[in-house]
Amino acid sequence: MAQPIYILNGPNLNLLGLRQPEIYGRATLEDVAEDCASLAEELGMTIRFHQSNHEGQIIDWIHQARGEGAGVIINPGALTHTSIAILDALNAFDGPVIEVHISNIHKRESFRHHSYVSLRAEGVIAGCGVEGYLLALRRMKTLVAK
């Protein structure tokens, strides 16, 4: 069985579909998880899809991905802009990392323009809505095949 791709979601993403739909859309995180699972199956990949509002939990999942995971797709929510600890955890992971943002963070408030995770990510997808997760999964397929 191929090593799984970890798809990690940070704070407030459990409210996807409910909070600020004009920014984040109407799809729920459950919809995103289902779409990712279908595409992963089509691509012959397996995924571990998680969300937490707690920084430490996200770090623990990144540690779990060490040794077990082939790659990490991460939308750290607001922790993108603040968490050196998540950057450090990703730096301790050897496989490819793709950063996803549902909204275009560069079109929003200036405090969202900087991402610590971008210092580590092979690729960044922003402003493509929840489709960004599927684009990331397709890109991950290419990266893990290398």
Ligand code: DHK
């Ligand atoms: C999600 C969040 O919760 C924000 O804090 C980020 C990101 C942007 C997104 O677009 O997916 O700034």
